[in-house]
Amino acid sequence: MLLNEPLNRVLYIDLTRRTSWVERRPELFAEGLGGTGAGIRLLEEECPAGADPLGPDNPIIFAVGPLVGLYPLASKTVAMFKSPHTGNLGESHAGGRSATSIRLAGFGAVVIRGASTMPIYLVIEDDRVSFRDASALWGTRSSYTTGSVLRRREPGSGSRTIMRIGRAGERQVSYACVITETYRHFGRLGLGAVFGSKQLKAIVIAGKHSLEVADRKAYRQAYDAIFKKATESELMKKYHELGTPKNVLPLDAIGGLPTRNLQAGRFEGAEAISGENLAENYLGRRVACAHCPTACIHLAALRIPYPNDPYFYKTLMLGYDHEPIYATGSMLELDDVSGMLRLMDEVEIQGLDVMSAGVALAWATEALEHGLISTEETDGLELAFGDAETYIAATQRIVEQPTDFYAALARGVDHAASIYGGEEFALAFGGNEMPGYHTGPACHVGWLAGARHSHLDNAGYSLDQKAAQKGETLTPEGVARALVEEEQWRQVLTSLVICLFARNVYDEQTVCDALTAIGHEVTPEGLRALGADILRRKVAFKLREGFTFEGLRLPERIFETPAPAGDFDAEFVRQAIARYAALAGDET
Numbered sequence: 001m002l003l004n005e006p007l008n009r010v011l012y013i014d015l016t017r018r019t020s021w022v023e024r025r026p027e028l029f030a031e032g033l034g035g036t037g038a039g040i041r042l043l044e045e046e047c048p049a050g051a052d053p054l055g056p057d058n059p060i061i062f063a064v065g066p067l068v069g070l071y072p073l074a075s076k077t078v079a080m081f082k083s084p085h086t087g088n089l090g091e092s093h094a095g096g097r098s099a100t101s102i103r104l105a106g107f108g109a110v111v112i113r114g115a116s117t118m119p120i121y122l123v124i125e126d127d128r129v130s131f132r133d134a135s136a137l138w139g140t141r142s143s144y145t146t147g148s149v150l151r152r153r154e155p156g157s158g159s160r161t162i163m164r165i166g167r168a169g170e171r172q173v174s175y176a177c178v179i180t181e182t183y184r185h186f187g188r189l190g191l192g193a194v195f196g197s198k199q200l201k202a203i204v205i206a207g208k209h210s211l212e213v214a215d216r217k218a219y220r221q222a223y224d225a226i227f228k229k230a231t232e233s234e235l236m237k238k239y240h241e242l243g244t245p246k247n248v249l250p251l252d253a254i255g256g257l258p259t260r261n262l263q264a265g266r267f268e269g270a271e272a273i274s275g276e277n278l279a280e281n282y283l284g285r286r287v288a289c290a291h292c293p294t295a296c297i298h299l300a301a302l303r304i305p306y307p308n309d310p311y312f313y314k315t316l317m318l319g320y321d322h323e324p325i326y327a328t329g330s331m332l333e334l335d336d337v338s339g340m341l342r343l344m345d346e347v348e349i350q351g352l353d354v355m356s357a358g359v360a361l362a363w364a365t366e367a368l369e370h371g372l373i374s375t376e377e378t379d380g381l382e383l384a385f386g387d388a389e390t391y392i393a394a395t396q397r398i399v400e401q402p403t404d405f406y407a408a409l410a411r412g413v414d415h416a417a418s419i420y421g422g423e424e425f426a427l428a429f430g431g432n433e434m435p436g437y438h439t440g441p442a443c444h445v446g447w448l449a450g451a452r453h454s455h456l457d458n459a460g461y462s463l464d465q466k467a468a469q470k471g472e473t474l475t476p477e478g479v480a481r482a483l484v485e486e487e488q489w490r491q492v493l494t495s496l497v498i499c500l501f502a503r504n505v506y507d508e509q510t511v512c513d514a515l516t517a518i519g520h521e522v523t524p525e526g527l528r529a530l531g532a533d534i535l536r537r538k539v540a541f542k543l544r545e546g547f548t549f550e551g552l553r554l555p556e557r558i559f560e561t562p563a564p565a566g567d568f569d570a571e572f573v574r575q576a577i578a579r580y581a582a583l584a585g586d587e588t
Contacts, residue, residue, distance in 0.1 A: 007034065007066055007108035010042070013122065013129060015198055016056060016114030020129040022107075029108055033520070034065030036091070037495035037530065038109055039080035040537045043089075046111060049544055053084035053190070054172055054197035056115035063109040064099045065497040068291075069211050071223060071514055072230050073502040075099055075289040077186075078494060084197075085174040085190040085356070085412055086431035088545040089538055091452045092188050094163075095289035096181030098205070099497055101161035105207030114198070121164075121202035123154055126209070134201035138170060142349045143179050146202055156206030164202035165192040166351020168399045172196045173410040175356035175433070179348070183287065183297055183319035187353045188432065188454060214519035222510075222517040229505045231293050239296035239501050240286070244322035245275025247436075252330075254468065254564040256439040256461070259330045260385050261362035262427055262557050265438050265564075269335020273325050282337065284317055289499070296501060302341045318345055323455075326436030327358025332365070332391060339388025346392045350399045356412060357398065359433035361391050363413045363426050364405075372421045377405035414553070424556035429453050430547070438558070440464030440565025441572055442479045448552050448573070449480075449580040450487060451538040456500055458487040464565040474565060476572055480579035484535070487584070491534035492527045539585045549581040 008026040013019075028038040039061050046059035060081050067074035077098040083090030102110060105126055112122075116131075119138035123130040137146050143166035150162050161180055168176035169192030176192030177185045186192075195201070213219040230236050238246055248270055251257040255265035271277060275298075284301030288294060300320050303313040318341050328334060328343045347354045365383040367373045375382060379402050381390050401407040408416040413433060417426035427434040429447035435455035437443050446460030447453050455461060463482050467474050490500065496515075498506050506514075508524040515522050554570050 007064075007103070009107050010109045010111060011107045011124070011129070013110065013112045014114050015112060015116045015120070015200065018131045022127065025109075029066065031530070032534065033492070033495040033530065034108055035063050035076070035078045035495040035497040036080075036491055037534050039063040039078045039091070040534060040541065042109060042111055043080045043082075043541065044537065046113065047082050051082055053082045053087065053090070054193065056113075056198070058082045058194060058197075060112040060191070060194055060198075060200075061109060062098070062102060064102050065495055066518060066520060067496050067498065067514060068099045068103040070213065070219070070518060071291070072227050073292055073294070073499045073505065074497055075292050075499055076494070076497040077102060078497060079178070079186045079191050081191060081194050082545065083189040084172070084193045086453070086547075088542040088547040089451060090189045090191065090194070091538075092178075092186040092191050093456075093494065093497075094178070094180050094184050094186045095292075095499065096161060096184035097159065097290045098161040098163065098180050098184075100290040101159065101205040101207065103211070104159065104209050105205050106209045112198070112200070116199040119199045119201050121150070121200065121204065124203065124205045124207075125156070126207045134199075137201050138199075139167070141167065143167075143351045144182070144349065147179070147182055150202055150204055154204045156204070160204055160206035162202060162204050165195045165200075166349060168351040169193055169196040170201075171399050171401065171410070173352060173399060174412055175353040176351055177353045179351060183299065184289070185353075188355070189452060190353075192351055213517060215517050218513075218517035222514045226505060226510060226514065227293065229510070230502060233505060235504055236294050236502070240294050242275035242279055243296050243298045243320075245278055245298070245320060245325055247322045248274045248325060248330075249276065251437065251439075254439075254465070255562060256437055256465070256564045257330050258326060258427075258434065258436060258438045260333050261331060261359075261366045261425055262434075262438055262561050265561055267330040267333070267335070269333070270330065272335040272337055273329040273340060275322075278320060278337070282341070292499070294501070300341055302338065302345075304342075316341070316345055318348070320344065323436050324354045327355045328391075331358050331362045331436075333385035334388055334391075335386075336388055343388055343391050343395065346395045350395060352395070352398070355435060356433040357395060359427050360398065360409050360413050360416070361394055363417065363422065364394070364409060366425055367420060367422045370422060373405060377403055377420075379403050379406070423553065427555050427557060428553075429555075430552060437461035438561060438563055440468065440563045441474060441568040441576065442467075442483065442565070444558050445479055445573055445576040445580065446483050448554070449483070449549065449577045449584070451535060451542070456490075458483040458490065464563070468564040468566070474568075476575035477579055479576045480583060484580055484583040488528065488531035488535050491531040495530070495534065535584050539581075543585075549577050552577060
């Protein structure tokens, strides 16, 4: 029984014809719950085999879940598309207000088709869709400007979401992101480039629908239990106090913090870029996603003096997490916090995925050191580890693309290395640049084989660290089974669009109780079967679009730099990938 009727409604928007309509699709949400479950089914329907990721046939799909607006920490929106970065599955998640805005506008999903012939932005207010001229916003230097203009121009303050791209998306950099609520992002795999290819500058969504539940007493009990677990959990307390930057020092201590393009696992400047130092000396405020009591978003206040005036400053408020710190800090040997934060800010201004941008800059630095490229390719820039100013200039050039080298780098390190060499230290996994962990074989297998080549797919880094702590020896079979089991359960959580930081709050029984109280009768067995099916569908989509497990490139650098879980080799990784493929695909 589905009493949350608005969740069944899918809004379809055709940019080519500038039309929109609503269809009721209860089967998407009965079987898939929402989020990734509904998103992958819609992607199967909407994306033709072999579609050009930057062509009008590539859809943009946003999907939310049944817990949104009703329970704490159910705060994510799932975006599905064909990735221009990898050529197969594009999936990215963002917090902020996007999920509640879509739900309160009366929809469980939004499907965007076609492409505009001129720059536009969309305004969705309940059932009304407006197509607005964005010509004046197209080409603005800063992504902040677009947000500022739309906040003043459009209604819905306090409850709306504003999704927008920067110049990187307009220029169709394959790892351009979509920014929402200034400090949250659809970061990975190039959704911003897909926006840009459709000349879609932004989307504003607001609504005033109300939500009903099946059993108010049961709902209240389920809500209180979840809220209590969330606010009393030591893990969630960590996220509130320091956030994910708390990971920097522990990873550095065990040799798992990628440094200088993974030439090392320890960083001499780790203390400076640690969550502790940032909180003590730079933290300006904490903010939270909608309906979240944790407030894990930490904003640094960076004071930049105006030229020739010692008493006046511009203050930047910058969101920082472990991944941005790794990508613009240890990976580039930047221990100057001011320089690191200004580089983060430039990445934000341009609208790039920070992990891909940081890894791209690290690879380019080493390529220059090895003589694979010269300053002719870098447009005169002497890229060097530790040089924040030059990295800021290079970030601008990735978007401007004044040379063939930057045009190649704008498609990621896999592509750039295939042209200029240096594949042995080009740290991309399935085409997606590495996250901020070098803990052992499980993390690398997880990124290589995982559905979106992300550290959030299956948390292989956690498997490595547990093995290292216990002195256990990992095996290819054990790694594959553990990764697949975790990734299947994460499909359930991301179908409900539960923040993965809260995965220990929402265990199987808690999920069942929460769903039952609002009208969804489910069992743990049914949820696990659903998770397995969603993962199988994702793998099938990737294979359809040309992905192969056998064709995955293994960066040699991961075998050369010692990892906390011990030595491993290419054969171990290949065996684990093959077993993962069988478990996630044919045998699920």
